[in-house]
Amino acid sequence: MPEITSVRTTAEAIGRITCIKTGKEIGLLYQWDNGETQAALYDKGRKPHRVQPGKEG
Numbered sequence: 001m002p003e004i005t006s007v008r009t010t011a012e013a014i015g016r017i018t019c020i021k022t023g024k025e026i027g028l029l030y031q032w033d034n035g036e037t038q039a040a041l042y043d044k045g046r047k048p049h050r051v052q053p054g055k056e057g
């Protein structure tokens with residue numbers, strides 16, 4: 001398991017992720033307060049996966 005070097009506490013959605021083939025929105029791109037970015041893809045019901053500090057996902 002990778003070592004966590006900086007703590008992430010809050011994130012802000014900074015972009016939408018769209019499917020190249022269909023053009024439909026499939027997720028969001030978040031930027032954490034430490035500058036890292038993380039993608040969160042929607043479940044089939046269009047609910048985003050839970051984004052948790054310190055976890056990739």
